[in-house]
Amino acid sequence: MEYAACSHKGGDLATVRRRAAAFLDNLSGEESRGPVARQSWIIKWTKIGEEQCRVGDLKAGKGDSNEAAEARLCALTAFEVARRLLDENDPQCGEVTAKIEAGIQCLEVALAKVERVKIASCDYTELLAYYVPAGNDRLPTPAVICISMEDESETTLLARLLPAVIDRGMSLLVVSHRDVSNPAWGLSQALLSSCLDYLSARPGVDAARIGVYGEGMSAALATDFAASDRRLAAVVCDGGLWNWTRMRASVGWMTGVADAPEQGRVTAHRTQLMRRLRCPVLVVTGGRGFVSVSEAMKLQTECIEERIDLDLAMPRMIKSSGGCIENFVTLDDCIFGWLKQKLAFSAAPSSEPKDLPDIRSQVLGP
Structure with missing residues (x-):
């Protein structure tokens, strides 16, 4: 080879x-x-x-x-x-x-291509993040808040994403899961809203075209954030599937009933959550994440019926002697190609959306 x-x-x-x-x-x-x-x-x-x-x-x-x-x-x-x-x-x-x-x-x-910045958080502390500018005062660009997986640092995530994003005309704000996750109700959303406030105030950022991308457990944080802050223009998240699975397991444990809830109630619950996400949604399913392909496809079917803008992306996993390895290059190109399209389209709702890049059917549309 x-x-x-x-x-x-x-x-x-x-x-x-x-x-x-x-x-x-x-x-x-x-x-x-x-x-x-x-x-x-x-x-x-x-x-x-x-x-x-x-x-x-x-x-x-x-x-x-x-x-x-x-x-x-x-x-x-x-x-x-x-x-x-x-x-x-x-x-x-x-x-x-x-x-x-x-x-x-x-x-x-x-080389001064990346900035280490401090963001004033809701609890009066400072949140450290990486900022990668792409625009200027005369030509503001879209921006994306990226949240690392629970077992990775913001530095590791930035190092992987930066080569995929550098020529796409979008700024990045990269934070760690550890810094923005909090078990207290609503605090994670408040911390991420502080990040959104920071980006909105940057001269080179178009405040109307900001998205969020969460990996691993941070995908659930991204869902809750998008549901609570309607300023977001696009979100890469879990579509609420983690919280729904956890809630269903808790109900089964408390009631001692192993049977799944009636399908109509499942659909109603999912639809209610997705209606709170007022922006386009991309759910990354399979791979190292916790979102199953079957559950994600059910969610997409329900969203199609409700005319909710939701796409799926499935990473290519390669089986080897050491286990499964994700083709991160193809997946990152897929995700940020989708984000670029949706964030560009959000600024011009009267125009037709452009076709997604050729990504070997990584995005599973309707």
Whole structure:
């Protein structure tokens, strides 16, 4: 399998991402069978990342900050491939994570492409986040609040998403699940509303075109946030499926009745929640998340009948000797292609929506 990332071309981000996606799609073949082969690919993708870091340093030394930044983005993609191949208990995982964090620090400090910002929260504390600007005073752009999975930091999420978003004309505000999740009723929504307030006040952001994207358990936070704050123009979330599943399990435990609730009541409950989401919705189903494909498809059918704008996205999972690995490159392109379309359309409701990009049927429409 071809793995070289055209390092002789320096920061060729499109090439690196295309080859990373192709590599992950073909990982179930001969190359992934056995720990020796797997270790070989980890080493090779780590070396690709290290070489792109050297290219970035060289470009920065010549004063070309844009090419230096692009090489660093290539490195982040390569390191993320290596990280996905590693077992989370492998000592190398910490080493690769350290390289990813160093890459973000370089983009922040040396190349000034990323900002570390403080947001005044509802409980009078300060919330730390990463901000990636895309617009300016004369040309404000859409923006997306991105919430990490419960077991990942905001730095790890930013490092994965930044190469996918850098040329899409949208700003990012990236926060950690740990910082915005709170068991107290309504507090998580209030914290995320503080993030929305922050973005709305930024000169380069179009306050009418702000979305939110939550991963893992943060997808449930994104649902509750979108239901409570109608300023949002698009949401990538769980469609309320986690809270509904948890509530149904609690009722079954308290009543001792194992049978599922009557279907009409299930549909009515879901529809009631979805009506509170007054913006387009994308539900990511399957993969590492907790939203089942069957439940998500039932939800979509109900939304079609109610004329609610809901799409589904299913990540491509590759089976290998180390378990299932998600093709994060294709999925991120899918999600942010959808966000770009919906946030652009929200500013011009009289125009026809554009077709979604070719993403190998990752978005499952009606």
